[in-house]
Amino acid sequence: MRQTVFVCMLSVGLIFPNLLHALPAPKGEPILWVSGNIAESNSPDGVEFDTDMIKQLEQGVITTHNHVEAKALEYRGPKLTALLDYVGAKGSSLKVIAWDDYVVSIPISDIKKYDVLLATHEDGIKMTIDGKGPFFIVFPFVDHPEIDRDLYYGLSVWQVRDLIVE
């Protein structure tokens, strides 16, 4: 009997590998797609997030100017490290793809060192796709003048759509 149950579970796993993954599927409209070298999934391609799932991740705040805004503004949203933990990321770099198809890779060591945000709000206002939303990669330029330069401006992607762990 026990053996039959085991063989059944094994074949379910082979035919429907995603049934064995623990993360819940989004209840609302997906707004962020995470794939690549990750241990978790809730869809055939990886982990899809809706607004509620994004809100449940540990949130952070960074008050900084950037290449777009000369004045320091308060950015809030999930910490990228919390998101990477949630999906079970195993790689060393994070490829970020925006809705305008801009693509760039951020070293995960930089994400940890600078506690980078996947910001959803700027000065308390939710960013939208016609601005820098729904997600804007935010580095703490004010606290770390050494990254206040073009290389990191180029990593400050707005209108983020996909994250691929590599």
Ligand SMILES: Nc1nc2c(c(=O)[nH]1)N[C@H]1C(S)=C(S)[C@@H](COP(=O)(O)O)O[C@H]1N2
């Ligand atoms: N979605 C998206 N984010 C982006 C870019 C882009 O083209 N699309 N360009 C990047 C680069 S290369 C730089 S230097 C800065 C440019 O910002 P600026 O044009 O406001 O100076 O944004 C970065 N973020």
Ligand SMILES: [Mo]
């Ligand atoms: Mo750039």
